Amino acid sequence: MKTWVLCIIYLFIGLPFLSAQNIVTPNAIDNPIHRQYSGKIVFLSQPSDSQQIAASDFIDSFELKEGQPLAARFFLANSLTNYLHQLDQTLSVEQLIQNGNYQFSFYVDNKLIYTENLTTGAGTVQSKNQWTQFRIPLISITNEDSWGRFLWGRFYYGNGGSDALFGGKHLLKIEVRPYLKTVNGIKTGTVIASGELNFSTPVIQLTAKQIALQVIQPGSNWPLSKEPLNRKKIEELNKRIAEKRFKNITSIAVIKNGKLLLEEYFNEANRNTLHDTRSVGKSFASTLTGIAIQDRYIKSENQSLKDFYELKKYDHYDVQKDSVTLKNLLTMSSVFDGFDFDSDSPGNEENMYPTANWVQFTLNLPVDRNKRNGEQWNYFTAGVVLIGDILHQNVPGGLETYADQKLFHPLGIRNYKWQYTPQKVANTAGGLQLNTLDLARYGQLYQNKGKWNGKQLIPQSWVTKSFTNYFPENEHNKGYGYLFWRELFTVNGKNYEAYACSGNGGNKIYIFQELPLVIVITATAYNQSYAHSQVEKIVTEYLLPALLNP
Template sequence: ATACAFLAVWVLTSQAAVPAELPRSTPEQQGIDSAAVADFVEALDTEIEDVHGLMVLRHGHVVAEGWWAPYQPEFIHTLFSLSKSFASTGIGLAIAEGHLSVHDQVISFFPDAVPEEPTWQLEAMRVRDLLSMSTGHIGEDLRAFSFDSDSPLPEAFLNLPVAHKPGTHFNYNTPASYMLSAIVQKVTGENLLDYLRPRLLDPLGIEEATWSTDSQGIALGGFGLSITTESIARFGQLYLQQGQWEGEQLLSAEWVEQATSRQTSNGSNPDSPWDQGYGYQFWRNRHGAYRASGLGGQLALVMPEQNAVVATTSGTSQVADIFDLVWDRLAPGMQDEPLDDNPAEVERLRERLSNLSISMPAGDPAADGYQDWLGRSWQFGQNDLDINALALRSQGEEIIVVITTLTGAHEIAIGNGAWVPGRTGLIPGAIGALLGDDQGHGHRMAAAGAWTGADEFTFRLAYTETPRVATIRLQFSETGLALDIDQTGGLAPRVAPLTGTPVSE
């Protein structure tokens, strides 16, 4: 990884931090060996595909932070299911204000949406069953629930079959997380995001936050929240501090204890990070830790025994490997007392953090003759990607690819061994709904590529406010163009390559 990225800078003075800014420190001042942190970062960079952002906190101080180009610290990032832990926090705050309790029946909040003859299982379902993923639903029945419906979703949820007695079976249930959001809105009269702003987000200094909603304006709860990597770290630090922030008790310590304790069993493998128990929209982890966790490696790993938090944003399928690196590389370097200064290792860590990038295609130095394909265009028949045509040209050091879809022509400037930022309305593959509404401005993106052969051009298109990175390979011949799109981390279905025919000049 050699491209330029955000440079981590440590504040080495003893002055008080600016309000709402996390204090920075060298690792040694917080009892961590910089060599262990550097080894951890190096392992993330070389062994885990597409980590986008990292922040490590010890004793409330940031000891390492880095972003892999083209991702930047100020970019919000889609959290997927890490959103669930924020929805749970909303419930905790509403309980503290007397709006409800975990023992309330779910149907009591939506009397107009209850079936005429509710089953005893539905009547027995409590708020705590939503929180602990133990509603009694089975996966086959949950698949009938659609977030895209224009009809009220609470009614759809309450009409799902409930196979088991609530509280007896763990089954991962994103519609249940949605219901937590719907309940907060029902009892407070505010959308979940609006409710959280003055009570949680503003005090934590989380200024940039968006949350997708359903057709009724209810935040989706189980996914759809976007915030920065540092905001994830702040959220984890709040829980590590038992709900306290800058001398104020934002969240009751009792709620933190309940939410992060094992409320239901979800497996028996002592070595699996997925089998350590589940709390109230938080996963238990090995070594006494717990986490807020989302698809692709959106993580707030809270480590009470080490008084540490590790926050990541990513687009990877290697989440379990990230945990292993924390326990095998990072945690052993944590000591109880400050360590002697180690300027050489601090510099090595700083250097590592200042040169991070997600992978870019490597050019073939022997590739020649690719100029023959510049200035040409190809057309495609009907396909699942809705791509109608593609054109290719050069502009200075950049390659310009123009992809025409049902929504128009989308021009992408691609750097040669460097990331070129921009915005695009192009949505490759079945990922549109998960990118969210671009408000007509186009999605923030960056592209880098190379001629990987005389007749092949490969580029990566990173949607830099999401975990999604598409690798697009163009293979040229006189008879046609093969276009292949691969999206990392299993975050979108793989689509068969398309074949285009040349457009006559």
């Protein structure tokens, strides 16, 4: 009798190791707090150790303010892999991990705001097979390297969370389910954890000046546009920037039909501010390559690395390195084992920066046997360092002088700042600093098919190649050209294609293909999960509607 009662109790509290359906052995649930809160999500305002955690650590209300962290702890009755196994018992552990993860649903005031199927690469194998409880930061003041922080950023800044939770008191609810990719689509299980939090945000009082469309000041060196603009939309945008619902935005400029239509600055930036645009500088490497080919200092983008380096002198020589072309580097599709979006990749850019010679680091990398040159896109900053080095070695006066003479000076750009590699070569991987209107000049050069003031600075054919998509859409991008990202914006059911320079923090230069538009947005949301999603929202929900429906 006692044994029977004990079994019922165990089943009630959900001890997973008793389940005959498990495919892996999860961690035992031996913590009284875990047993009490199994199937619950609790919230914390301070870091906590899972072994020392007490119910008194949990919070039921939270006020959003600067410097205040927020985390969630999940108490599950089983591990993720076992939940996925319940969805399809024919798959192996490896197949379950490769095709499934957690699905998160965010509700505000009982209304579903955002649902995301967490990418299958998020989380470790151990966490999926064994963990029955875990903590994720939602709002972090230390920028913890966690998928949870980025998930919150996508919900809050990119998918309606900030609007739903703004101004006063609200009820935030999070539900978690397992999901599995199948041949018939996404299959989801029942809710395995949920939690509620009373969430409040302060009401910010703004002045009319903070909201008003900013007047373009004299001395821009641009012809001014007289085309209509939906001022109300821009004022709504300015209001959200002032309220910090769009964070760290420093400037916005719009060029329409070659004329300056909108120029606005925020967060202490101004017309003379040199913005650290990070990887926007990669696109400049593409530009200079096209100019160097036009000037015949480089034969073509189809030249191989073996034309520029004695590859056998470097580590991990492989015959496949001989056939890596400049085009492979321009399109991020070489066989080097390097992928910046994978922290375990040998060629991840974070492994390069501490080294004494970035070119040597790159050429020493092994090849990835699963790749073929030109076939698979993997974002690879180190490859752009090679492009810069090749340019530096082959153009007269070196890369920096050549760029000034052939690009910046003809565009009328006088005030700019490079970052440098350890070898004192201008860094084409990122960090080039320009002001907003000069970034717009660069974008308009491409809108003009490479021509500026009647002179063809870049071959029109190179612009066409740069704005050609070489890859199918994937989870990381909608396409990629010669160090330019392909973007699609949907407004009123219609898609608008643009090619973009893009940099960490939310720095963008958009060159639209069917519209006579260049949009520049600068921001300092470096390493923040919301950096790019909030910019996409700004363009989709405010700028394009203001321009298309004046």
